[in-house]
Amino acid sequence: MPEKESLTDKVVRLMNQQNRIRNIGVIAHVDHGKTTTCDTLLAGCGMLSEEKAGKQLYLDSEKVEQERQMTVKSSNVNMVYEREENDEYLINLIDTPGHVDFGGHVTRAIRAIDGAIVVMDSVEGVMPQTEMVLKQALRDKVKPILYINKIDRLITEMRFSPEDMQKHLVKLITQINSFINDLAPEDVKAKWQVSVQDNTVAFGASRDNWALSFKRMKATGLSFKDVYETYTSNDKEKIKELSKKTPVHKVLLDMVIEHLPDPVEAQKYRIPIVWHGEIESEIGKSLISCNPEGPLMISVTNIEIDPQAGEIAVGRIFSGKISRGQDVYLINNKQINKVQQIYIWKGPQRFQVESALAGNQIGMAGLKNIISGETLCGADLHDVTPFEPIKHSLQPVVVKAIEPKNPKDLPKLIQALREQEIYDIALKVSINHETGENLIAGLGTLHLEIVEDKLRRTYGIDIVSSQPIVVYKESIAAKGPIVEGKSPNKHNRFYLYAEPLSPEVVEALADESMPTGKIKAFTQENIELLIKAGMTREEAKSISAIYGENMIVDSTRGIIHIGEVIEMCIESFNEVMKEGPQAREEVRGVKIVLTDMMLHEDAIHRGPAQVIPAVRDAIKDAMLQANPIILEPIQILRVDLPMANLSNISALIQSKRGIIDNVKDDGDKAVITAEMPVASTFNFTNELRSGTEGRGSWSLAGETFKKLPRDIQPVIIKQIRDRKGLEPMQ
Structure with a gap:
């Protein structure tokens, strides 16, 4: 009798058969059932017992994930799915986090996958993070299929009739298709619409390990009527029987194989992206x-x-x-x-x-x-174009200062922080050796709490952290005059001015496809994006460098030695954009225009020690003469709450300098869309729960930066400068 092939051997064998490989991710809003769904897929592929499936949360391997019942990182797994005898497929699966604070892991996972199972809670429907992760997937041409999970909630909690269930599910599918139509690239938006009849939509309850698709209904004779009767009878044996007849893995993995591409097919249209x-x-x-x-x-x-x-x-x-x-x-x-x-x-x-x-x-x-x-x-290929940078759509907006309780642990802490910054794309670490201040910046307070937990558990460092601090940005509100920058030896002069970029250009610079650093040449796509944002073609082509959402433009003419100093000008620009003149905060939305320069004929007199301080000081001076402002991070919130609490929660939001953009009446529930300064959100969860008897919740729908009110600006600048140990502004 031949020896049974091990899982590792099967994986290795199938790794050489590209048409039998599927690179997929499971993406969704937090608590919609991604990791539970992954458990059922693992069990169906023989990697986990059926009894533990949906309960073990096998891919939540870190202690903090198990304790909080929340995925905080992406997890890879190689599964072999055998549809029929000798009909095997290698499923390279990535389970991704659902909470917005860990969205950086989703961004990176999307680069590696070709298809995605979008998991949606049948009651909550399309939520902000559903939209955010689906937007990222579509932007990278990752094809979606839809799995509407927790169908049992419609029956046991919402008390829907079969007819009401059907109407509700049609509404959810329509919402997803509308989103795909709005955001998918033109050549796939029609082809990628999901449909029950096409078997690109499934329904189920991963915790009970059953799912249904149109194809599976025809094969088994089961219908929603059977599901409805099973749950209204409250018979656990009938639910188990449903699981045996139509397990989640059979339905979803068949959909994956039939409707999501193998890497050969996918790379034909994904590589140009x-x-x-x-x-x-x-x-x-x-x-x-x-x-x-x-x-x-x-x-x-x-x-x-x-x-x-x-x-x-x-x-x-x-x-x-x-x-x-x-x-x-x-x-x-x-x-x-x-x-x-x-x-x-x-x-x-x-x-x-x-x-x-x-x-x-x-x-x-x-x-x-x-x-x-x-x-x-x-190793023999050096002059090769790299893949496009992996950029996360949200920026760090909350900072904490971290220090070890025992000063002897400082080198260990610095090493741990550097490792975490490598591991976490959305984490920014700033280590100031002069002041001894170690700062971690993240997407939210939960993000930073998880980093602190890792420092304590994984690295064994007892730490002390500050209260959360908001990340502000520096900018300008008007076009300033031309200023002169003189080199220390007085032999070189640089002339430039600062002006604000339009919101449309700022948005274009934040686009994932936009290059950063010195610009050798824009792609046609980049130029068209800038023209669409309001720049002329000539302006777009004159950009010398981009730092974040800022640019430096060379509009000089006939400068003989400019090729020798432009790199130094860009270095000076980068320094100021990293630490602005008001509070040494990062700069956003500024254009620096070089208009002229007078350079010494002898190269030894126009080196870095002369050029960099001259241009750097000139850029700072230009910004301070262009109506300098401070931008504060604003979060766009979706607040779900009982209709009875709408009045007092609206007042709460407004008391926090929040602006209510929309209120949606959803029967006995209300959904508020509001803009609120990040500084006002730190205790909002507790206040919302208190004001709704624990029934209210909020989630992040997006973020932006807006001008800080003038009366608050001097106070905030002083707070930042004091914290950084800087002298008061003159």
Whole structure:
């Protein structure tokens, strides 16, 4: 009798069959049932017992996830799904967080996947994070299918009749399709509409491990009437019987195989989105065709920190083959490293493999100084266009100061903070060796609480943290006069002015496709985006560099030595945009225009020590003469509450400088859409619960920055400068 093939051996065998690979993610709003759904898929593939499925939350491997019943990171797993005998598929699955504070993990996961199961709570429907993650997926041309979960709630909690259930579900599907129609690229928005009849929509209850699709209904003879009768009878045995007849994994994984693309098919239309090199080049053709024999190209999407193996770079192979012991070139870091080990996943456990081909997701150990967003290629390929940067749509808006209780732990804390910044794309760490201040900036207070928890548990550091501090931005409100910057030796002069960028241009600069740093050449897509935002083609082409949502423009003419100093001008610009002149906060929405310069003929007199301070001081002076302002972060909230509490909660929001944009009447419930300063949200959860007897909740629907009221601005600037140990502004 032949020896039974192990799961690892099956995975390795299927890794070489690209048409039998599916790279998928499970995405949703928080608490809509993603990880429970993943449990049922794992159980259906023989990786978890059916009794534990839906309860163990197998991919929530960290203690904090288990304690809070919340996913805070993305988790990879390789599953083998056997539809029929000898009909097997490799499912590379990523379970993603649903809470907005951990959305950076979703952003990175989307780069690695080609299709997504969008999980939606049948009662809550389309929520802000549903929209946010679906928007990210569609932007990267990741094809969605829809799974409406927790159908039992419509029967047991909402007391819907079968007819009401049907109307409600049709409404949810229509909402999702409207969203796809608005945000999907033009060439796929019609093809990617989800439909019950096309079997791209399923309904179920993952906790009870059953699901239904149109195809499954025909195959089993089951209908919503059977589901309704099962739950109204409150018979647990009937629910178990439903699970045996139509388990979640059978329905969803059949949909995945039939409707989500393999990597060869997906890369034909995804590569132009995620890689902006020359498509007709050898590398471009290899990427488009997912060629395992072509040049090696890997996009690093995540970094896992392992106590034994160190940093594990998680990546998607888009072209070529990677082998253990192979040298690779880190394009952004400009160095050669050796891949010491290659890993695949079985839940939270990793297994070593010798090699992997294009179309697969792997972990790699041994790569020094690796960060998320890096591009790996063959050691002999240096002049290669990297993959597009992985940008998260939300910015850090909350800061905490961190210090160790025991001063001897400071070096350990600094190392831990640097590791966490590598691991977490949305975390920003600032270490000031002069003041001894260590700052962590995140998407919200929960985000920072989880980082603090890791510092204590994973690294064993007893820490003390400050109260949350809001991240402000500096900007200007008017066009300023031309100012002169003189070099210390008085031999060089620079003339420039500052003016505010329009909100449309700021939005364009924040777009994921927009390059940062020195601009060698814009793509046609970038130029069209800026023209659509209101810039002329000539203005767009004169941009020298971009930092965040700011730009420096060279409008000089006939300067002989400008090629020698423009890099230094850009460095000066970057310094000021990183730390503005009012409070050393980051700058947003500013355009610096170089109009003229007078340079010494001798290169030794126009070096960095002369140019950088002259341009830097001139930019600061120009901003201070252009009606400088402070921008505060504003969060767009969705507040769900009983209609009876609408009046007092509206008053609460307004008392916090909040602005109510819309109120939706949903029977005995109300949904408020409001804008509120981040500084006012820190205790809002407790106040909302108190004002609604625990029945109110809120979620983040978006964020922006708005001008701080003039009467508050001097107070905020003084608070920031005092905290940073700066002298009062003159």
